[in-house]
Amino acid sequence: xxxxxxxxxxxxxxxxxxxxxxxxxxxxxxxxxxxxxxxxxxxxxxxxxxxxxxxxxxxxxxxxxxxxxx
Ligand code: FES
Numbered sequence: 364x365x366x367x368x369x370x371x372x373x374x375x376x377x378x379x380x381x382x383x384x385x386x387x388x389x390x391x392x393x394x395x396x397x398x399x400x401x402x403x404x405x406x407x408x409x410x411x412x413x414x415x416x417x418x419x420x421x422x423x424x425x426x427x428x429x430x431x432x433x
Contacts, residue, residue: 365389368392371405372423373420374421374422375389375407375418376418376419378419379418380417381396381413382398386398393405394420403418
């Protein structure tokens, strides 16, 4: 889970859709795979041609005290 530059809480799987490697990191405004460089939007859409498969992203809710990822 991370906070986007717009202040929105976001969460995604660490497992890439290119190959099942747990290399996904958050990179300021997008999710990024450190293995071969696949990039994904905050909604999981692929941003380059390394993979066409969307990244699994999760919903995040908060009431200011508790954060729920689902
Ligand atoms: S395993 Fe993520 S880009 Fe290849």
